[in-house]
Amino acid sequence: MSDVSDWWRTSIIDMEPGRIELRGHPIQDLIGNVSFAEMIWLMVRGDRPTPAQARLFEAALVSAVDHGPQAPSIAAARMAVTCGLPLNNAMASAVNMLGDVHGGAGEQAVEMYTHIADWDGNIDSALDAWVAAQGKIIPGFGHRFHTPVDPRAPRLMHLVREATQEGACNGKFAEIGEAVEASLARRKGRPIPMNIDGATAVIYAELGFAAPLARGLFCLSRSVGILSHAWEQTEQGGRNKGPTPPSYRWTFDPPRKTDETA
Template sequence: MTTAEDCTRWWETSVSRIAPGEIDLRGYPVQELIGRLSFPDMIWLMVRGELPGPGQARLLEAALVAAVDHGPQAPSIASARMAATCGLGLNSAMANGVNTLGDVHGGAGQQCVQVLEDVVADGRSEAAAELVARYRQERRHVPGFGHRFHPRDPRRDPLLNLVAEARDAGQVKGLHLEAALALEAALSVGRERPVPMNIDGATAVVYAELGIEPELARGMFVLSRSVGILAHAWEEKQSGRRIKGPLPPPLLADYTGPRRSMLP
């Protein structure tokens, strides 16, 4: 027989407590948080269960700001804009964009956090070079490095500089930053042009230094990119244009199937 206690335990949570006239988030009355916590502070509190230190909040905010948008050619943005022209509500257009963020588009940050964790856990100075050699042998790309559009991602340096400042201030250890720079150096060996970190690699350094788990790091990226998705979907809705496909008319995708034929 199901008891009342069984029912109240069904969705038990340490995140929030709700009662008539009361809303506590991680033990803090919401009215005490409003106007006193920044949104990055609030994100940290909700997912980590504690208030962040000043250095932690600053790094988290920087990573969230950096990954907000990468233009309408990004699949997550394009998908949301296309959905908005089909008459969908803003929530559905946003969901359309967010749902494109999988392992290929949107997953490199999570993958890079794991790579950095592996290099740091190894502890040997040659670990980064060995990992790069293994990836090359397997014809795989090291996640978080190189960019098909930017010779040097403009978001790399500000993020890494902030991590270095936090390391020097004793707010983070800097081990994942060191690992990422070692990977970057190893990737450039034997190449005419360097292979610098991209946004996924730079934010992975931030999240790894903050102790954020790989899968949660992807969640942070989705949270950040949702802002860009919202802005683009809203802009497209305001344009009044309808049913925009992937190509502007009168262009059509190339056809590569069999020649046209008629039934006998």
């Protein structure tokens, strides 16, 4: 049986008839005694957060639940419902939209903060090296809709400072994030404030989450908004609604004439 039982190996769950243990904790001891955010931490990390860590972690999860029907993932969920898909399929369609461009900035910001933390030099040279390797877009800063300030970021950074005072984290990555913000303002000659992705990246880095988990945690957070919008669209009804009303048409680009078709 070892060849079969060893096919999958996990330290996350152990169970047999009448017994379920998650990370070594009987499920009945967890139910009613840990929050959902604490449960996410336990399942992903294998340990339990301190109360101060749990509060900061939950704040990051709450902050990113929704950003309106114009967000591609939310729009995809609503359109999926109008195409007759049930909630689970609508949610899957939406989560699959969360890639490098829409949904990946938090992971990228954690990577950038880590790069700066490991850099042997000042913040400007660290950013120069990042841009040379990754391109000119600085993840986690600036927002095309929320100008001049993304209202979520200052609140989260305030909570990071409180958590640092409580010993939940050491504030290292908060200082890096603020240094990036200051450097960008000097370079551009105007403020380029931290946005939600930059702020949640500070929190996840402060709490010791690996960069790829920042995207996974964002997917969990945004799934709340996705479910809400998919259910709202279900209740509103509507059939086969595309990205624009039917009276609007796309722009048609005629085929370019070549020497053979002229």
